[in-house]
Structure formats: C-alpha cells, structure tokens
Amino acid sequence: MSDGSHTRRLAELRHADSGSFGGKSSTLGELIAGGIPVPPGFAVSTSAFRAFVDEAGLAGKIAAETARISPGDVESVGAASHAISEAMRFAPVPDAVRDEVAQRYAELGEPPVAVRSSALGEDSQNATFAGQQETYLWVRGADHVCDAVRDCWVSLFSSPAIAYRARLAAGEEPAMGVAVQLMVDAEVSGVLFTCNPVSGDPSMVAVNASWGLGLAVVGGEVTPDDYLVSKVTREVVRGHVHTKEVEYVPDAGGRGAVRVEVPEQRREVPCLAAAELDALMDVAERIERYFGSHQDVEWAIARGGELPASLFVVQSRPVTAMKRPAGTPAAASAMALVMSAFGVGERKG
Amino acid sequence: MAAPSAVGSFPSPYEIETPPGCEGWEDMYPYYGRFDEERREADEQRFWFWNSMHFPVPMPAFDAICIDTAYQALGSWQNRVFAVPPAMGIDWRCINGYIYISGNPVLDPEKIAERAGHFEKRAGYYYENWDELYAKWRTKMDALIVELGELSVPQLGEYEPDEVAFGDQETSYVAVLDAYRTALRLADVMWQHHFEFLLLGYGAYMTFAELCKANLPDIPDQHIAQMVAGLDVLLFRPDTELRRLARLAVDSGVDAAFVEGRSPDEIDAELARSEAGCAWLAELETVKEPWFHMATGDGLYHTYTSWLDDPRIPYASLIGYVRALKAGENIERPSDHIAQERDRLAAEYAALLGDEARAGFEQLLALSRTVFPYVEEHKFLCDYWFLTSWWNKIREFGDLLVAHGFFENRDDIFQLSRLEVYSALDELLLTWATGGQPRGPKYWPPIVTRRKELLARLGEWTPPPAVGAVPEAVLDPALIMLWGVTTQRVHAWAREQEGGSELTGTAASPGVVEGPARVVKTVGEIGDVREGEILVCSITSPAWAPIFSKIRAAVTDIGGVMSHAAIVCREYALPAVVGTGRATSSIKTGQLIRVDGTAGTVTILE
Numbered sequence: 001m002s003d004g005s006h007t008r009r010l011a012e013l014r015h016a017d018s019g020s021f022g023g024k025s026s027t028l029g030e031l032i033a034g035g036i037p038v039p040p041g042f043a044v045s046t047s048a049f050r051a052f053v054d055e056a057g058l059a060g061k062i063a064a065e066t067a068r069i070s071p072g073d074v075e076s077v078g079a080a081s082h083a084i085s086e087a088m089r090f091a092p093v094p095d096a097v098r099d100e101v102a103q104r105y106a107e108l109g110e111p112p113v114a115v116r117s118s119a120l121g122e123d124s125q126n127a128t129f130a131g132q133q134e135t136y137l138w139v140r141g142a143d144h145v146c147d148a149v150r151d152c153w154v155s156l157f158s159s160p161a162i163a164y165r166a167r168l169a170a171g172e173e174p175a176m177g178v179a180v181q182l183m184v185d186a187e188v189s190g191v192l193f194t195c196n197p198v199s200g201d202p203s204m205v206a207v208n209a210s211w212g213l214g215l216a217v218v219g220g221e222v223t224p225d226d227y228l229v230s231k232v233t234r235e236v237v238r239g240h241v242h243t244k245e246v247e248y249v250p251d252a253g254g255r256g257a258v259r260v261e262v263p264e265q266r267r268e269v270p271c272l273a274a275a276e277l278d279a280l281m282d283v284a285e286r287i288e289r290y291f292g293s294h295q296d297v298e299w300a301i302a303r304g305g306e307l308p309a310s311l312f313v314v315q316s317r318p319v320t321a322m323k324r325p326a327g328t329p330a331a332a333s334a335m336a337l338v339m340s341a342f343g344v345g346e347r348k349g
Numbered sequence: 350m351a352a353p354s355a356v357g358s359f360p361s362p363y364e365i366e367t368p369p370g371c372e373g374w375e376d377m378y379p380y381y382g383r384f385d386e387e388r389r390e391a392d393e394q395r396f397w398f399w400n401s402m403h404f405p406v407p408m409p410a411f412d413a414i415c416i417d418t419a420y421q422a423l424g425s426w427q428n429r430v431f432a433v434p435p436a437m438g439i440d441w442r443c444i445n446g447y448i449y450i451s452g453n454p455v456l457d458p459e460k461i462a463e464r465a466g467h468f469e470k471r472a473g474y475y476y477e478n479w480d481e482l483y484a485k486w487r488t489k490m491d492a493l494i495v496e497l498g499e500l501s502v503p504q505l506g507e508y509e510p511d512e513v514a515f516g517d518q519e520t521s522y523v524a525v526l527d528a529y530r531t532a533l534r535l536a537d538v539m540w541q542h543h544f545e546f547l548l549l550g551y552g553a554y555m556t557f558a559e560l561c562k563a564n565l566p567d568i569p570d571q572h573i574a575q576m577v578a579g580l581d582v583l584l585f586r587p588d589t590e591l592r593r594l595a596r597l598a599v600d601s602g603v604d605a606a607f608v609e610g611r612s613p614d615e616i617d618a619e620l621a622r623s624e625a626g627c628a629w630l631a632e633l634e635t636v637k638e639p640w641f642h643m644a645t646g647d648g649l650y651h652t653y654t655s656w657l658d659d660p661r662i663p664y665a666s667l668i669g670y671v672r673a674l675k676a677g678e679n680i681e682r683p684s685d686h687i688a689q690e691r692d693r694l695a696a697e698y699a700a701l702l703g704d705e706a707r708a709g710f711e712q713l714l715a716l717s718r719t720v721f722p723y724v725e726e727h728k729f730l731c732d733y734w735f736l737t738s739w740w741n742k743i744r745e746f747g748d749l750l751v752a753h754g755f756f757e758n759r760d761d762i763f764q765l766s767r768l769e770v771y772s773a774l775d776e777l778l779l780t781w782a783t784g785g786q787p788r789g790p791k792y793w794p795p796i797v798t799r800r801k802e803l804l805a806r807l808g809e810w811t812p813p814p815a816v817g818a819v820p821e822a823v824l825d826p827a828l829i830m831l832w833g834v835t836t837q838r839v840h841a842w843a844r845e846q847e848g849g850s851e852l853t854g855t856a857a858s859p860g861v862v863e864g865p866a867r868v869v870k871t872v873g874e875i876g877d878v879r880e881g882e883i884l885v886c887s888i889t890s891p892a893w894a895p896i897f898s899k900i901r902a903a904v905t906d907i908g909g910v911m912s913h914a915a916i917v918c919r920e921y922a923l924p925a926v927v928g929t930g931r932a933t934s935s936i937k938t939g940q941l942i943r944v945d946g947t948a949g950t951v952t953i954l955e
Contacts, residue, residue, distance in 0.1 A: 005758035016715075046928065107438070120859060144585040149491055196566070196567050198406065199564045199567055200566065201565050201568070202565070202569040202701045202702075203565045203568060203697075203698060204565070204567045205703045217852055226803050228567055228573070230567075230568075230569070231701070232572065232693075232694055232697045232698060232701075233572065233694070235569065235859055235947070236947065237567055237569055237947065238947070238948065325563060325564050325565070325566050326563045326564075326566075327563055331506075332709070333709075333712075334556075334716060335473065335476065335707065335708050335713035335715045336436075337466075337556045337559075337560060337713065338472075338476065338553050338556045338713070338716070339468070339469055339473075340550055340556075341552050341555055341556040341826060342433050342434060342435075342468060342548075342764070343433065343434040343435035343436070343461065343465070343824070343826065344434055344468055344469055345465065
C-alpha cells in the first residue's frame with residue numbers, strides 16, 4: 001500500500017525536513033525553493049529505511065553485530081560491516097516502499113537517474129569522510145532504482161561508517177534518506193566554491209571543471225581546469241587549463257557510468273567558455289545569497305543543451321574548511337596602518 | 350650577504366666591462382657616481398637596480414642634474430624631514446652611462462624608534478592638513494613656473510647698455526652668472542616640491558592596497574587602482590583637448606586638412622587658407638597654453654621636449670582622432686563609465702568585507718582619494734611643464750655659448766655637466782670682459798663630439814636589471830612605492846638572469862593578446878609604432894597617449910600598477926604587463942609575443 005509517507009518530491013522539502021529525509025535531500029529542496037536549477041526528483045525518507053529494517057527483522061542482527069565491535073579493532077569492525085551488509089543486500093525492500101518509489105519514478109518519466117544517499121545530521125563533512133555518501137549514477141528501471149536505494153542504506157554500515165559512529169557517544173539509531181534525481185548527461189561538470197577556499201578571498205568564485213560526469217573531479221581522478229573568477233567584475237583572475245585524460249560517461253546501452261579516456265584532441269581544450277563561466281557565476285551568487293554563507297557546489301552542464309537551461313546544480317553544502325584571510329590588526333586605525341607601511345611600530349627581525 | 354644560489358644572482362658591478370670604443374665614459378659623470386675601488390667592499394654587497402623607469406637611456410652629462418637634485422630632494426624629505434623609520438635615501442652609481450640605485454636602510458632598532466617618533470608627528474601633520482598643504486603646494490608650483498618663464502638670459506654686446514652706465518643695472522657677467530645660478534636654483538626648488546608629498550601620497554595608496562590584499566587576497570591590483578584613480582586628472586587633460594579639437598575640425602568642416610603623413614606645418618598652412626581653418630587655429634592657440642606643455646616623454650632628459658617644441662605627436666593624435674570620427678567611432682573618454690565603475694567596485698568590495706575591515710577600507714580609500722590628485726598632478730606640473738620649459742631655458746645658455754663659438758649647436762650644452770657649463774660660462778664671461786682669446790671654442794667641441802659618440806655607442810649596450818647582492822627582502826618603502834621593486838620582483842629578476850622566453854611582471858591591465866612587438870627605447874621612436882603592434886618600452890608617459898589607440902598591448906621594464914602605462918591601458922582596455930625588468934633588452938622589434946595582462950606574463954613566441 002502506498003500512502004505516500006515514505007517519499008516526497010524534492011521541491012517540497014526544506015531544511016526542517018532534514019531529520020526525516022537527510023541533509024542532501026533537504027538541501028536540494030532548499031535550492032529549488034531558491035530558484036536554483038536542480039534536476040527534478042524525489043526523496044526517500046528514513047522511515048523507508050526503518051520499515052526495511054523492521055520488515056526484514058534486521059534490527060536484532062544490527063544491534064548484535066555492532067555491540068560486538070571495539071572501535072579501534074579494524075577486524076571486528078570489518079566483520080560486523082560484512083555481516084550486516086550481506087544480510088541487508090539479501091533482504092527485500094518492503095512493497096510499500098517499492099511501490100512508492102516506482103510511482104515517483106514513473107512520475108519523473110522513468111529516465112536514467114542518480115541515486116544518492118542523504119545522511120542525517122548536520123555534520124555532512126564528517127559523513128562524507130565516513131563514507132556515507134554513496135552515489136549510483138545512470139540508474140534505469142524501477143527495480144534498479146530500488147536496488148540502488150537499498151545499496152545506499154547498506155553504505156550506512158560500511159566499515160568507516162560503523163567505526164565513525166562507534167567513536168561518537170552513542171546517539172540515535174542510524175538511519176538514512178536517499179535522493180533520486182533525474183540524471184544529467186553532463187558534457188562538463190565540476191565543483192565551485194563561492195569563495196577562494198585556499199586564500200579565503202570572499203570576492204572570488206573558485207571553479208573546477210572537467211569533461212563528463214562529476215565523478216572524475218570529485219574523486220580527484222583528473223586535474224581539472226581551474227578558474228578564479230571575480231564576483232565584482234566577472235573577470236577570470238586566474239585560470240589554468242590542464243590535461244584531462246579521463247572522463248566518466250553513461251554506459252551507452254546499460255546502467256552506471258564508465259570511465260573512458262578523453263580523446264587526445266579534447267584533453268587540453270578548455271572545458272568552459274566565457275558563457276558557461278558566466279552562467280556558473282550567476283548560480284554561485286544566487287546560492288550564496290540564498291544560504292547566506294559560502295557554499296561548495298557540485299554542478300553539471302547537460303550535453304547538447306543550451307545555457308542557462310543546461311546548467312544544473314546537483315549538490316550544495318556550506319564551506320567549512322576555508323582559510324581566513326590575514327586581515328588587518330583588529331585595533332589598527334587607518335592612520336596607524338599608514339604609519340606601519342612606513343615602518344612605524346615595525347619590529348625588525 | 351651572499352645570496353643562496355636558489356634565488357639566482359646578479360653580476361658584480363665591478364665585473365661589467367666597458368663596451369668596445371666606450372673608454373672614458375666615466376668622464377661624463379661626477380667622481381662620486383662611479384663604482385670605484387675604494388668602496389668596492391661595501392658596494393658589491395649592496396643591491397643595485399637599474400633605474401630604467403627614469404633613466405632608460407645613457408645619461409647626457411648635463412641631464413645628470415636630474416639624478417643629483419632629485420635624490421637630494423627625495424633624501425631630504427624621506428630621511429631628514431619625515432625621517433621614514435627604516436629607510437634614508439637613495440644612492441646612485443653609473444655603469445656605462447646607465448644609472449643604478451640603492452636605498453640606504455636604517456638598521457639600528459633604537460634609531461628606527463627615534464625616527465618613528467618624528468615621522469608620526471610630521472607625516473601625521475601632512476595627512477591631517479593635506480588639502481590645505483596641497484593647495485599651498487599648487488600655488489608654489491605655479492609661481493615657480495612663472496619665475497622660470499620670466500628668467501631671461503642676457504646677451505653680451507660690444508658695449509654694456511646705457512642702463513649699466515647711467516643706472517643701477519648689473520654688468521652682464523654678473524647677470525649671466527646670476528641667471529645661470531637662478532636656473533639651477535629653480536631646478537633645485539622644483540625637485541624639492543616634486544618630492545614633498547610623493548612618498549606620503551604613495552604610502553597612503555600602498556596601505557590601502559595592502560589592506561585590500563590582506564582581506565581580499567586575490568583582488569586584482571587594477572581593481573585597487575580603479576577604486577582610487579582620479580576622474581578629472583590633469584594628466585588626461587591634454588589628450589582630452591586634442592579630442593575636442595578633432596571634433597571641432599570635423600564639425601567646422603576643416604577635417605580634410607588632417608591627412609596622414611602631413612607635417613604639422615603643412616596642416617597649419619592648409620588650415621590658414623580658409624576662414625574656418627583660421628578659427629580652428631585660433632582655438633588651438635588657446636589650448637596650447639598650458640596643455641601643450643605636455644612632454645613627449647617622461648621628462649627627465651633634455652631630449653624629451655614638449656608638444657609645443659615638437660607638435661608631431663599631438664598632430665599625429667589629431668589625425669587619428671579625425672579619422673576615427675569620420676569613421677563614425679566614438680572618441681570620448683568614457684569618463685562617466687569610469688566614474689560609475691570606480692564607485693561600483695568600491696561599494697561591492699566594501700560589502701564583501703566584515704564590519705571592522707570595512708571601516709578601515711573606507712577610511713583608507715578616502716585618504717587615498719585625497720592624496721591621489723597630487724600623485725597624478727605633480728607629473729604634469731613638475732616633470733612635464735616645468736622640466737620641458739627648463740631645458741629650453743638651458744638651451745638659451747647654449748645659444749649664448751654658440752654665439753661665442755664654444756659650440757656648434759645649442760643642444761651641445763647638454764654634453765657638459767652643469768658644473769662644466771658653469772666653468773665654460775665663467776671663461777666666456779672672463780674673455781668677453783677682458784677681450785682675451787677664449788680657449789673654450791677649441792677645448793669643448795671635441796669633447797662634445799666624443800660624448801655624443803659615447804652616448805650613441807652606450808645606447809647599444811644592454812644593462813642588466815640589477816647588480817650586486819640579491820637582497821633577502823626589499824624593505825625600503827620608497828623602492829616599493831615609487832619603483833614597484835618588491836622582494837618578489839627582485840627574486841624573479843635574479844632567476845631570469847639566465848634569460849628565457851617568458852618574462853614576468855605585474856599584471857596591470859587584464860586580457861591576453863598576441864602580436865608583433867615594437868621595442869621603443871627613445872621618444873624619437875614613437876613615430877615608428879604601427880597599428881596592431883605591442884608596445885615594449887622602459888616606461889611610458891602620458892604624452893604617449895596617442896599611440897595607445899594604435900597598439901594592442903603594452904609591456905614595460907619598470908613600473909607598478911599605478912604607472913602611466915597601466916592606467917592608460919586600463920582606460921583603453923588593452924592588456925598590460927609592467928615591471929618586467931628586461932622586456933626592452935629581451936624582446937626584439939618584430940618578434941611575435943603574447944601578453945597576458947591577467948597573469949602578468951609575457952611570452953616570446955618566435
């Protein structure tokens with residue numbers, strides 16, 4: 001029976017929903033609310049995960065396996081992860097969840113989708129680190145979407161995730177949401193920061209871009225083209241085109257993304273032109289304004305589309321690791337600063 | 350302190366050889382301007398850089414006054430008046446006719462602290478009363494220019510005039526020597542005025558730039574400059590007047606006179622044939638005073654004359670503007686746009702800063718804008734108007750010496766040092782008074798000939814950007830503020846000493862272009878610049894404005910982001926890289942080069 005309680009359209013979600021849908025899905029909802037172009041899709045609630053655990057009777061096994069580990073003991077963590085994951089992989093997704101996902105998927109028009117885990121908790125940086133951010137690309141067909149949703153749930157019990165939770169004071173039962181989005185067949189994709197995270201300059205947008213799906217950039221498999229663009233004048237203050245040897249593209253006939261070599265003649269071609277950078281700057285500024293803080297944004301530009309409609313944001317999160325600019329001494333007056341330029345009050349080393 | 354080899358090295362000033370045929374060049378310059386053996390130990394350990402910003406070509410003996418007097422003035426203000434804590438003044442030495450300079454640091458912490466006390470009081474007084482002091486400065490400067498104009502060089506007749514016999518007038522030998530001393534004194538005073546505000550002006554600007562960079566580490570230098578730059582700057586006025594005259598020529602239907610390749614005289618002659626043309630010429634006369642006191646170069650050599658002396662440059666500009674107007678182009682300087690952009694940048698950057706940084710940003714921006722009119726205007730008044738008039742005054746003494754057989758040409762006077770000229774005048778006046786036979790007419794001409802030949806030969810030689818020790822850090826505020834010589838820059842010079850096809854400098858105006866290079870070493874070569882070329886020069890001056898509408902980019906040896914080339918390129922939206930140290934010596938006319946004004950690099954492509 002499908003009462004609609006396990007899924008929601010992304011566009012309906014807000015931050016307040018992060019407790020039941022996880023950080024990623026609720027942020028995507030916020031982005032849509034902020035008028036940011038996000039591929040349409042739906043979110044699977046943590047209630048679906050709980051229903052899955054309940055119906056399959058996995059709660060006892062999870063509790064028993066996790067009780068046995070000691071956080072520092074890599075082998076015990078690995079054994080627990082393996083035991084839980086295997087049990088989960090063979091457990092069926094509850095019919096109610098399956099039906100709802102299939103219905104939502106049908107509403108999307110049954111396109112290839114990206115299925116991403118949407119972890120609970122504010123600390124999504126750590127969640128990334130703990131390997132809880134699985135993504136399955138170019139997933140096609142309702143059954144496969146359900147399998148990918150389950151695979152996301154399984155990732156909650158990866159070794160690093162278990163070890164990470166074990167180090168924390170015992171909190172709530174682990175749970176996970178999942179986001180299912182129309183898959184952008186990206187010609188170019190990458191990451192942008194609405195500041196220069198290296199220097200801390202808030203007047204710059206830092207863009208990394210490479211051919212194909214975002215995997216290559218996010219996974220560090222290529223040295224992407226990089227640009228530092230002024231928010232004030234939109235000038236490219238610094239830009240480097242690198243040799244981009246590999247890219248991920250959708251597996252033509254099937255499912256998933258495959259890693260292929262970039263043809264020689266495209267490797268050193270800049271993958272962004274002025275128009276693309278401009279569209280990215282528009283989006284960067286809107287996202288920063290909407291959230292009121294510096295954001296780390298994953299984006300993709302669809303193959304064969306036309307800007308700005310072909311530009312999509314697939315993820316955004318606050319920039320946490322940013323260098324603070326040196327700034328100026330807090331108490332210094334303008335005149336004291338001028339004086340120090342002439343060496344007044346300077347300590348000679 | 351010998352430099353670690355990782356940062357490269359500079360040649361010792363004592364290892365540099367005299368180019369063949371240039372023996373005896375030292376005699377053109379004062380004894381204290383040489384790298385002599387007595388000071389070898391100290392001088393080899395110092396960092397000296399070629400001041401190609403002010404002295405791009407070998408120094409004529411007379412023109413060395415612009416070294417001595419300028420550094421007397423700079424040192425007086427920096428060291429003895431304001432007592433800038435870590436730095437005294439600038440020493441100079443000459444190698445093969447090229448001028449190398451080095452700062453004198455203050456190293457004793459107690460001395461630095463003592464100086465800081467004086468500096469705070471005295472500089473503080475200037476900053477607090479800037480507008481009032483600057484208004485007084487303008488009055489002094491205007492009076493000085495008037496005084497120079499009124500200075501007359503007496504002629505030596507067969508008999509003294511009646512006023513000497515029947516009145517109180519001085520005898521001519523007194524009057525001539527007086528006039529010469531007065532001419533020298535006026536130059537001393539001009540340089541005194543020139544440096545009165547200079548360091549403080551640049552210092553305020555640099556502090557603003559540093560605050561911007563501390564809070565906005567990636568902000569392009571040109572944005573900082575754009576936020577500060579004046580809108581209605583004296584320096585741009587001469588060019589603005591030319592645009593107005595070009596429009597007048599088109600509107601009054603006399604534009605047909607402005608044909609490429611015609612001389613100013615030919616154009617004037619054609620204009621004089623019609624009533625409308627005469628009206629245009631009358632309008633030109635009103636513009637000439639004072640705007641044609643623009644120099645054709647940066648003013649520190651006697652060869653850099655004014656537009657009045659050499660109207661080819663403003664006329665070339667007029668021809669270009671007339672042609673552009675007839676082609677339907679807009680030749681207006683986009684000053685509204687510049688003003689809007691300046692305020693927009695300031696507002697947007699301020700909004701990006703935290704509250705505390707914003708307060709400092711706004712105060713320093715206001716201070717920088719207060720001091721900036723001086724920084725831009727002193728160039729027109731001191732370097733252009735005064736100096737071009739002053740060289741002409743010295744030429745009048747040249748005429749006097751020509752009249753009595755000492756020289757063949759009036760400009761030969763510039764081959765003598767100012768003290769040698771004094772000596773020649775002394776002899777002239779002595780023999781004129783006594784009726785004796787002067788030795789000068791035999792003595793000076795061969796010296797003049799030899800020195801001209803030396804200057805020509807030395808001009809073929811390429812000086813290294815720096816000699817002596819590579820400093821660990823450049824701390825002298827004057828070197829940083831006035832010459833853009835920073836630690837990074839010096840280390841880049843040292844690394845590039847071996848050569849290479851890429852030059853680095855300051856990214857002064859954004860954009861990337863490729864094109865054929867045109868190396869311009871002297872002002873006389875400006876006329877060779879062709880449409881679409883990339884200008885490569887030591888430094889440009891506002892008088893070169895006309896060629897910026899022809900070129901695709903500019904590269905200079907010396908200069909920072911506030912240098913003239915940088916400012917004008919931003920106005921014309923041309924890429925510019927300044928302060929490369931060796932562009933004119935590494936690049937040859939006709940070579941294909943790429944200028945990346947965003948990254949600050951110049952690449953020789955072929």
